[in-house]
Amino acid sequence: MIQTNFDVLFQSLICILFSGALVAVLLHKLGRPIAWISFAIAFIGSLLGILLSIDVILNDPITLGWSLGTFFGEWTLYLDQLSAFFLFMVCLVMASVSVYSFGYVGEYEGKYDTGLMGALLNLFFLSLVLVVSSNNAILFLISWESMSLVSFLLVMYEGRKEGVTNAGYLYLTMTHIGTAVMTAAFLLMAYYVGSYSFDDISAASGSLPSSVSSAAFLFLFIGLGTKAGMVPLHVWLPAAHPAAPSNISALMSGVMVKMALFMMVRSFFEFLGPVPSWWGLLVLLMGCISALLGVLYALKETDIKSTLAYSTVENMGIMFIGLGTAMVFQSYGLTSLSALALLATLFHALNHAIFKSLLFLGAGSVVHATHTRNMESMGGLAKPMPRTSVLMFVGLLSMAAIPPLGGFVSEWLLFQSLLQTTAVPDILVKMLMSVSIAILALTGALAVAMAVRLFGTTFLARPRTEQAKNAVESPKTMLWGMSFLAALCILLGVLSSWIIPYIDNVTESVLGVSIGSSVVDGLSISPESNDFATMAPLLIALLALIGIVMAWVLGHPKSGTERTSGTWDCGTPLSSRNEYTGTALSNPIVRVFGNIYRPQSEIRTESTSSPYIRKRLFYEVHFGDVFERRIYHPITILFTGIAKRMTVIQAGSIQAYLGYIFMMLVLLLVVFR
């Protein structure tokens, strides 16, 4: 009885989102009211989705009542624990984004079509739901493509702004390359299995020839990696995510890139059968590269949203490290260790979805208030925007993996699972995995630096520009949307010992092994081997709380003993010009990693008549993007060269076009007579 009820819930979720999009498209002329209605519909949809996914994670998988028979087999929608977990993630983020959008859409009032934004938001939500629930390769590809196209439209939403169109087309090109490669993978699998249904493909997983499954793996990894922002296929991500409106950036960075992770978990473990260890090592390697380069590039950015976008590249890299570890363990038959790594990966995915969307929403508030994305022209925003800054602070703590927040717990689990490599018999693999531990540690440290830099440059010190001085706090709805996510950031960490068993349900459905009971023991969390390490997030939280209270009490001596006076300023009045900038903060790191950044800095002085008195100093620094210069630039030159050659046949003359047809016809007739 309950089963059918949830079945109906699933159907109504899809119908609600579809009708929300339809209504908003039809009535988009009405502007803001219709946008509000569609956001409300998205919000209701996300509540339904949360309910539904919790039920599926706790109980049984469900199949949607109706299915569509097509040339490519039955098209059914199906939710199992894994897809429900990702649906849960989508709906959590979507719930807060839809609330946030109520206030945020005001920025576009009168400039862009706000009703359209509501329609696209609903469509985006719908395509995300379909991506996680498709049970047929072709249906999945269609949903995937519609997700990409709708998000492309959303990236182009502020199309009249400079640079947005370029970012949008870059995104469109990259995502299509990815989809094309993925299509090849699925067609390959379907050809050997003889069916497009995911059920049949996973049932036949072991029977694929190893060369075929390896080819399919490589295609899928490249195709999905493009969407996930894997280095060196990441170039579109730092361009497109910041270009989109901030509520959409939150969805793209928080949720959409996770869809790639979802399909990787599903296809690598369920479709492609027994995993050879080199697959895992490849994923691990790419993960390490993405994590390290992502955070390094994030440190050089002065654009607040680009910084966050590069941080997404980094975090996807961390998830790939976890996924690769799980695959390596799986290939050596260490299923319970594999489950630990996968659990850490999924948990980190959830945490990243929450804190990254929180940060993007916060960045949206900041941009909304200052009308610039350049952090160097912000500063001092903690005063005019106290709530936003506190919420951003929570998100940044989680991103920097500070205990006891969610980001810390998942990264800790990931470290623990990497440290279990001693169980792997192959010495070479052991060594490689140890290197990845070091890289992960380095990444974590740099992530802290990035968080400090982002918060310090944006919110602390004095405002550097007029815009920053005149900033005002965001509307209430925007703050509510963010507060929900910030609360989740904290709860996911503090209550992780209660949450992990549910994620364990998900990994159990993928790998068939439950490790929940051995990982969680009362309040404390520990990896597989009990006496290895133990950690209790709740106790850490209590300790931290006590520490903060103590510091506050001790740090505030009794009144009367305080003395307030100006800062010693060497006789020059201190202004925002004396502040430490974000570029300056990251300069030591840029120097240390000069080989990667390849900075080109230039200092020019404008002197007066006396060489000892300088009027002005200019400092300019440029970073060359290695991938752009070495990979993408040559490819672009090649293709534009070919295209230029091809324009010769595009003569614009009717006779020439007819001539091509004629020659082709005669040729075909003669060849195939």
Place this chain on the structure above:
Amino acid sequence: MSSEVLTDAINGLAAIILLTSIVLVASKRMRSLVRTFMIQSLALGMFAAVVAYYTGADHIYIVAVLTIALKVFVIPYFLEYTIDKIHVKKEIEPLVGIPMSLLICAGLAFVGYYVSEPIIASGDAITKNCFAISLAVVLIGLFLMISRRKAMTEVIAILVIENGIFLGAISITYGMPLIVEIGVFFDVLVAALIMGIFAYKINRTFETLDTTFMRRLRD
């Protein structure tokens, strides 16, 4: 009539159709182009009539009558009317010289035979040899379209292609069902009308019917 006479008549008419196509390529003036097209269509109508007599299928008679009515009278009349109305220069202005065009047409006739040979070998219809001619006519029509500049010549070229297709349809299947034929006739008529109107519009916009000027539409 004996079947030998019929075969001779059919082959002779088909030869006329091919010859008129080549004459079309060799024509230098717009009006002679239309006239030659009339002769070709007349031969085609008579061809259909002979096939109808041979097979005893009544509906082919109707097709023959329709062919003659439309392609010998209505469409040529309309084309001449358009040519008069837009005061087009009567010269054809070929892109490929006429001697060269004729050589290419000979080559295309060979291609037609070469391509249709396997089909002819397996067929048993009396008209099967005409299939090669029909292919050659289609190819010559296409060539006419490519090698001439004026929009009016392109209209006639497409009508020639249609004639070739019609000849092919009759020669290998003794004609399609009547309803299909009538539909095709209607299409051809409408196409000729529309293209005539387009030619008129093109002339008014570009002050010429020379389609090479439409290069400007690029970019």
